[in-house]
Amino acid sequence: MSSQSHNGNHYYVPNPVAYPVIMSAGLLTLATGFIFNINNFAAGKQMMMVGALVIIAMIFKWMGAVISECQNGLYKKWEDKSFRVGMIVFICSEVAFFAAFFGALFFMRVISIPELASYDPQFTMYKDFTDAWPSAGPGGVVLGKEYVAAKFSPMAAWGLPAINTFLLLTSGATVTWAHWGLMKNNRKQLVIGLFLTVALGIAFLLCQAAEYHEAYTEMGLTLGAGAYGASFFMLTGFHGFHVMLGTLMLIVILFRSMKGHFDADHHFGFEGVAWYWHFVDVVWLGLFVFVYWL
Amino acid sequence: MSYTTTANHDEHHDHPTGIMRWLTTTNHKDIGTMYLTFSLIMFLVGGAMILAVRAELFQPGLQLMQPEFYNQLIGVHALVMIFAALMPAATGFANWMLPLQIGAPDMALPRLNNWGFWLLPPAAILLTLPFTLAMFGIGDGAIATGWTFYAPLSIQGGMGVDFAIFSVHLLGISSVLGSINVIVTILNMRTPGMTLMKMPMFAWSWLVTAFLLIATIPVLAGAVTMLLTDRHFGTHFFDAAGGGDPILFQHLFWFFGHPEVYIVLLPIWGFMPQILQTFSRKPMYGYKAQVISLWAIGALALVVWAHHFFTVGMPVPALLYFMYSTMAISLPLAVLFFCWIATIWKGSLSFETPMLFAIGWIVLFGIGGLTGLVLADVAADAQYHHSYFVVAHFHYTLFAGGMMGVMAGVYYWLPKMTGHMFSERLGKLHFWLTAISFNLTFIPQFFLGLAGMPRRIPDYALQFAEFNAISTVAAFVLGLSQLIFVYNIVSCVRGGKKATDRVWEGAEGLEWTLPSPPPYHSFTEQPIVK
Numbered sequence: 001m002s003s004q005s006h007n008g009n010h011y012y013v014p015n016p017v018a019y020p021v022i023m024s025a026g027l028l029t030l031a032t033g034f035i036f037n038i039n040n041f042a043a044g045k046q047m048m049m050v051g052a053l054v055i056i057a058m059i060f061k062w063m064g065a066v067i068s069e070c071q072n073g074l075y076k077k078w079e080d081k082s083f084r085v086g087m088i089v090f091i092c093s094e095v096a097f098f099a100a101f102f103g104a105l106f107f108m109r110v111i112s113i114p115e116l117a118s119y120d121p122q123f124t125m126y127k128d129f130t131d132a133w134p135s136a137g138p139g140g141v142v143l144g145k146e147y148v149a150a151k152f153s154p155m156a157a158w159g160l161p162a163i164n165t166f167l168l169l170t171s172g173a174t175v176t177w178a179h180w181g182l183m184k185n186n187r188k189q190l191v192i193g194l195f196l197t198v199a200l201g202i203a204f205l206l207c208q209a210a211e212y213h214e215a216y217t218e219m220g221l222t223l224g225a226g227a228y229g230a231s232f233f234m235l236t237g238f239h240g241f242h243v244m245l246g247t248l249m250l251i252v253i254l255f256r257s258m259k260g261h262f263d264a265d266h267h268f269g270f271e272g273v274a275w276y277w278h279f280v281d282v283v284w285l286g287l288f289v290f291v292y293w294l
Numbered sequence: 295m296s297y298t299t300t301a302n303h304d305e306h307h308d309h310p311t312g313i314m315r316w317l318t319t320t321n322h323k324d325i326g327t328m329y330l331t332f333s334l335i336m337f338l339v340g341g342a343m344i345l346a347v348r349a350e351l352f353q354p355g356l357q358l359m360q361p362e363f364y365n366q367l368i369g370v371h372a373l374v375m376i377f378a379a380l381m382p383a384a385t386g387f388a389n390w391m392l393p394l395q396i397g398a399p400d401m402a403l404p405r406l407n408n409w410g411f412w413l414l415p416p417a418a419i420l421l422t423l424p425f426t427l428a429m430f431g432i433g434d435g436a437i438a439t440g441w442t443f444y445a446p447l448s449i450q451g452g453m454g455v456d457f458a459i460f461s462v463h464l465l466g467i468s469s470v471l472g473s474i475n476v477i478v479t480i481l482n483m484r485t486p487g488m489t490l491m492k493m494p495m496f497a498w499s500w501l502v503t504a505f506l507l508i509a510t511i512p513v514l515a516g517a518v519t520m521l522l523t524d525r526h527f528g529t530h531f532f533d534a535a536g537g538g539d540p541i542l543f544q545h546l547f548w549f550f551g552h553p554e555v556y557i558v559l560l561p562i563w564g565f566m567p568q569i570l571q572t573f574s575r576k577p578m579y580g581y582k583a584q585v586i587s588l589w590a591i592g593a594l595a596l597v598v599w600a601h602h603f604f605t606v607g608m609p610v611p612a613l614l615y616f617m618y619s620t621m622a623i624s625l626p627l628a629v630l631f632f633c634w635i636a637t638i639w640k641g642s643l644s645f646e647t648p649m650l651f652a653i654g655w656i657v658l659f660g661i662g663g664l665t666g667l668v669l670a671d672v673a674a675d676a677q678y679h680h681s682y683f684v685v686a687h688f689h690y691t692l693f694a695g696g697m698m699g700v701m702a703g704v705y706y707w708l709p710k711m712t713g714h715m716f717s718e719r720l721g722k723l724h725f726w727l728t729a730i731s732f733n734l735t736f737i738p739q740f741f742l743g744l745a746g747m748p749r750r751i752p753d754y755a756l757q758f759a760e761f762n763a764i765s766t767v768a769a770f771v772l773g774l775s776q777l778i779f780v781y782n783i784v785s786c787v788r789g790g791k792k793a794t795d796r797v798w799e800g801a802e803g804l805e806w807t808l809p810s811p812p813p814y815h816s817f818t819e820q821p822i823v824k
């Protein structure tokens with residue numbers, strides 16, 4: 001790992017490392033276990049547990065190694081730029097992932113549901129189906145399975161979701177405020193800002209849990225509630241998952257800040273998480289407008 | 295950035311040996327070697343599967359297998375060939391050659407690089423495990439939907455579909471990691487003086503490839519996730535009773551699927567002009583035009599996907615749009631063809647094995663592109679869709695345009711990688727056997743398709759018997775010829791005439807300034823490009 005110093009830059013090439021390959025083995029175990037589990041074969045759950053533990057352990061080790069390399073000053077401007085570009089590209093790929101689900105939502109709303117409702121009543125099995133949104137579809141027998149279109153009430157935008165919008169937007173502001181603190185070398189502002197951001201993230205997740213609970217127990221809105229239920233839960237669910245990941249990363253950053261890591265011109269770890277958080281924020285705005293509101 | 299730069303962890307070569315070297319390596323050449331080896335192995339695995347299929351098709355009627363198993367073989371064959379043979383080959387070349395070509399100490403993110411490779415074997419295991427499990431009475435075999443996963447067939451399918459879904463997830467993570475690495479390496483690791491417009495074409499083509507991967511692989515991941523929840527968690531994305539639509543799946547799949555065909559070919563379009571210029575001993579023609587065309591194709595590739603299901607019942611304006619946009623791709627593609635041909639025009643050509651493959655590639659891939667234009671015609675496609683004509687078309691693009699391109703690359707760079715020359719005699723034999731048997735395998739399939747033989751069906755009407763018999767015999771010759779390739783590679787790794795640094799007389803570029811094989815850390819000082 002040591003490097004022979006010429007008068008210029010070195011690019012840091014890490015030593016051989018076993019975390020990635022072990023992590024892949026963990027993923028293989030997790031995936032196989034999951035498949036066994038949903039197909040009702042034995043040992044699925046156990047395999048999932050083992051796989052998940054391996055993955056979590058490897059993330060800890062790997063990120064630990066990255067943090068200690070960072071603290072030992074192995075990353076300089078050149079490496080820093082790699083991380084930045086890499087993070088931007090990664091976020092772009094996340095955008096594409098969400099785009100798939102938004103695309104499915106628009107397709108069902110704009111194309112498939114109007115079309116199902118548009119057929120000549122003489123020639124369709126969906127005679128009474130009208131074009132409306134939200135919709136759980138016309139119902140019917142498909143692939144031998146009977147589906148009675150779910151009766152549900154859609155999630156109103158101006159209750160909990162509006163509060164959640166407020167929480168996330170505020171958290172975007174607090175993380176920026178923390179960043180300003182870092183730039184001014186005001187550690188207190190940095191730590192308080194991050195702490196607030198984490199708290200807001202957790203509050204968001206709690207609200208979302210309450211929302212899901214209400215949807216399932218009182219509103220008849222489930223994953224199985226046709227086009228609306230599927231797109232609602234998949235979009236908000238994946239978003240919530242990303243908020244959870246973001247919150248975990250923020251917690252790491254918070255602890256690192258408390259330990260005195262990062263300074264004004266050396267803080268990719270902080271910025272990467274902040275970017276991710278803003279991305280999650282923007283996705284939420286899309287959700288709020290297209291899933292809840294319109 | 296200063297002018298003297300080195301790779302870290304230098305002289306004392308503290309990397310482990312034996313199997314641990316490969317499991318833990320962060321070195322771009324080691325990782326590149328693993329990608330290429332994996333690709334070669336999976337090429338043979340996928341080939342064996344399809345030979346079984348061809349054997350079944352030798353005669354009308356069912357002789358060797360049940361239709362269910364036949365369907366599993368064709369689907370897994372395609373997934374293996376595309377995701378586990380072609381794509382890893384391209385990534386392997388990127389790993390090996392990009393840092394050498396742009397004068398970088400290594401890939402930008404070496405640990406992610408290692409992970410990107412080591413996701414592949416688990417993915418391959420997931421894809422093929424259901425075959426084995428079925429032997430022990432667990433599940434009913436691998437995915438039997440073809441590589442396209444169309445709903446509702448994939449919703450009805452057995453556990454093999456779930457395995458394929460997760461396999462695709464792992465492959466997807468691997469591709470995204472690989473793309474991030476390539477983009478960062480190209481943007482951040484170029485040696486001083488190498489401006490973007492001085493980059494080797496291979497770097498440009500991989501940049502476009504990575505862009506397409508980042509834009510489309512996550513959409514595929516989303517699509518198969520919806521499939522998974524439709525299968526097991528009660529959603530109705532692809533189910534009309536719930537307001538969803540099976541055609542939605544086709545849109546999502548082909549939004550990925552069409553760019554995918556360029557993803558596997560673009561890297562080849564990158565190094566092919568380099569091969570052509572080497573053996574023509576003159577600079578490549580139209581560098582700028584090629585760069586622009588690559589990006590034009592990359593952009594167009596994202597907006598033409600529905601030509602894969604013209605017959606599904608789309609509104610006429612949509613049909614027209616997708617027809618014209620698809621045909622528009624052939625314009626930049628034609629520019630590329632023109633540049634390739636102009637590169638060899640009036641050059642002092644010599645026909646070593648890589649050049650043979652390159653020339654053969656231009657001709658055969660050209661046939662692939664032209665038959666694509668035929669398919670892009672909505673009215674004509676009503677006849678050709680889902681027939682053997684399509685199968686022949688995409689094998690001219692994917693086997694000739696893809697695999698034979700990869701072979702050209704392998705022969706071109708193998709002496710650089712191993713430090714030994716391969717046997718020219720065997721290389722030439724391999725080329726001629728491959729080119730001839732390939733055509734004998736697939737030309738009959740054009741006629742079968744025109745005459746109405748549907749694809750993905752294990753049995754066929756009597757009038758198709760002769761062409762199928764020819765195709766099967768030729769396919770076996772094609773398959774067996776690849777053993778020459780394997781033998782040639784293995785013996786070249788083991789030994790052979792010492793390769794010079796430049797290897798080929800006309801070779802230009804930074805990779806040829808290093809010894810063959812290059813030292814473990816390529817550039818101790820970054821070369822300066824003027």
Ligand code: HEM
Binds near residue numbers: 559691
């Ligand atoms: C200008 C060039 C091209 C045009 C206009 C074109 C057009 C088409 C069209 C319209 C189809 C759908 C046919 C049908 O299913 O009825 C098709 C299928 C296909 N093409 Fe092309 N193509 C071109 C080049 C390529 C290239 C370069 C590749 C690959 C590397 C490729 C790979 C494929 C594959 C794999 C399929 C079949 C997929 C499947 O159904 O399983 N094509 N092409």
Ligand SMILES: [Cu+2]
Binds near residue numbers: 552599
């Ligand atoms: Cu296409």
